[in-house]
Amino acid sequence: MKSYSYILFILLFVFASCSHQTEITSPDGSLFVSFRLTDAGAPEYAVALDGETVIDWSALGLKCAEQDMTANFVLQGSDSRFHQETWETVWGEEREITDTYKEMVVHLRHSSGAEMDITFRAFNDGFAFRYSFSEQELKSLTITEEASEYRFTAEHQVWSIPWRTEYYEGLWTKAPLSAIDTVCSPVTIELQNGGYAFVHEASLRDYPAQNLYYADGALRTYLTPWLDEHAHIMPDKAYKNVPFPSPWRMVILTRTLPELVASRIMLNLNPPCRIDDTSWIKPMKFMGIWWGMHIKTMTWEAGPKHGATTANMERYLRFAKEHGIDAVLAEGWNLGWEDWKHFDFTTPYPDWDMDYLSKLAGELGVQIVGHNETGGNAADYECNLDSIYRYHAAHGIHAIKTGYVSPIVRTVNGLQFNKGQAGVRHYRKVIETAAKYHICIDNHEPVMPTGLQRTWPNLMTQEGVRGQEWNAWSVDGGNPCEHVTVLPFTRILAGPVDFTPGVFHFENPVIPTTRVHSTLMNQLGLFVCFYSPLQMACDLPEHYMEHADAFRFIEQVPCDWEHSLLVDGKIGDFCIFARQGRATDDWYIGGITDEQPREAVVPLSMLDQGKKYSLTLYRDGDDADWLTRPYAYNIEKGEVTCSDTLRIRMAAGGGFAAAILPKN
Ligand code: NOJ
DSSP: OOHHHHHHHHHHHHHHHHHHHEEETTTTTTTEEEEEEEETOOOEEEEETTTEEEEEEEEEEEESSOOOEEEEEEEEEEEEEEEEEEESSSSSSSSSOOOOEEEEEEEEEEESEEEEEEEEEEETEEEEEEEOOSSSSEEEEEEEOOOOOEEESSOOOOOOBTTGGGGGGSSOOEEEGOOOOSSSOOOOEEEETTTTEEEEEEOOSSOOOOOEEEEEEEEEEOOOOOOOTTEEEEEOOOEESSEEEEOOEEEESSSHHHHHHHHHHHHHTTTTOOOOTTOOOOOEEEEEETHHTTTTTSSSSSSSSSSHHHHHHHHHHHHHHHOOEHHHHEEEESSSSTSSSSSSSSSSSSSSHHHHHHHHHHHHEEEEEEEEEEETTTHHHTHHHHHHHHHHTTTTEEEEEEEEEEEEETTTTTTEEETTTHHHHHHHHHHHHHHHHTOOOEEEEOOOOSSSGGGGEEEEEEEOOOOHHHHOOOTTTTTTTTHHGGGGTGGGSOOOBBOOOOOOOOSSSSSSSSSOOOOOOHHHHHHHHOOOSSOOSSOOHHHHTTHHHHHHHHHOOOEEEEEEEEEEEEETTTEEEEEEETSSOOOOEEEEEEEEEEEEEETTTTTTTOOOOOEEEEOOTOOOTTTTTTEEEEEEEEEEEEOOOOOEOTTOOOOEEEEEEEOH
């Protein structure tokens, strides 16, 4: 009798495991994602890397106004598959991206009758999951929260910015996991054992952006809420019609920083390109009538210091032509800058001759980058998108910088957070409409990028960062040296950034308490370390001509790449990137450091064996220092091969840049 009950117990256990717990491994077997239903029918997952539990059993599910979908599920079954594909980017940090994962879909039935699938993907460098509802009796859901959590098994260190940081323009800080109050997604985590995690979302569509907070031992999800007619926070987060999938919840999980930076999980989780002919989408370097407004020597609005005049733009266009810069941005060319409330996107100020300038730009072969600041009136902009883009396209303008300066935007659904569901819908509509008119978008005051550019590569770059402009006017004196050494491992992992590198003149007589905390060589290093396919060289032409020999690097450096790699780095201390220009054998290396001087050690093993290359090295002068001698630099030339190692001293707040071109 005893042995019968023992066998029965084993059978029950096996049955229970089969019906309630299921798992997948990454293709290389290093990462293990398990799923189970608890006795209460609550879905949970756990993750192990190299046999060590990194994320313990963590909650899944959705809280909805109609019903609580965090428990009372039964497992109907599960499917799994292996996927491997290599796809070509329209532009990017590399030409080819490989997408390899194992997928497991668990089919759940809720006690209410609703059916929900959870799809897990295990990659060699992380994992992702999402909820989906197929066509069924249930027709809609009001999501009031997502139960998704990440129960990390140790007290790691987390880099983050608070969730209400206006436009994500904050300084990232590091804090223990348990001290994380509500912060924006993404967060970058330095794991106790020396590895790294990057928690974010991918393919954010018609859904609020996620935020994260720590409670009861886990990092949890706080979806950006809807606001009511008085702009007060509502309990509702997302209104969804069934069928729909949620965005992907993703975690990059790697042992080293170069692997973290090289992960392409976020792009791989977005659907393939939806634009058939992408030949009109071109990565470009651009200058602009812009920095002058920020250092207050020019104005956006018409008047004696008006920046966007026909004569000034002509000067910029001719300068760009002479120096091989692809395009010129002009801000303040259109009516509305007096009160920032009623922008007119198709009527220039009288001192801006659009017909003349667009004809001149065409003759010179230099593009004009348009500028549409909405002042946060997204609704007005959205209602006029077609006529606005038709006007720009008719003037040969194929790239537009958009802006939403207002902490809360006026959407077609009233005043809302820009990263709430209404804001996310708006940005999406802008990108899709712009594509119809062959217009690329540089989105300022955006929602945090989530890899949408794979599907819509006309979404080329975004701000969502405390950028260079803070060095022009910030009351706290400007960005500390450390800031730029944090961004490649935090914000920029979410996608291209319009940081606007390239200030060459650090004194600002109008706001003397503020300055750029870097050497000139650090500014050059940014062109390689900060990836953007629309890359701005932000300073004035006359400032570039003060250091024409150093400007040569900006003229030369591409903004579209065949391969990219992090040579070395430490979050908040320094970083060194090497990138190969797309469809060339040319390599560019950039390094930046914080307020600590340090030596960059760069083995050139990425170069082809047996080839000789010419090196032009732009490096800090021996006595350079961001505060006392920011302009001290040397330019050295030489010959290198793949067996050489460069050793370059970076000054306090300094850096370097190198162009390494094959010799014939
Ligand atoms: C804020 C943007 O970040 C900046 O680049 C732009 O110049 C101003 N808004 C005006 O649109």
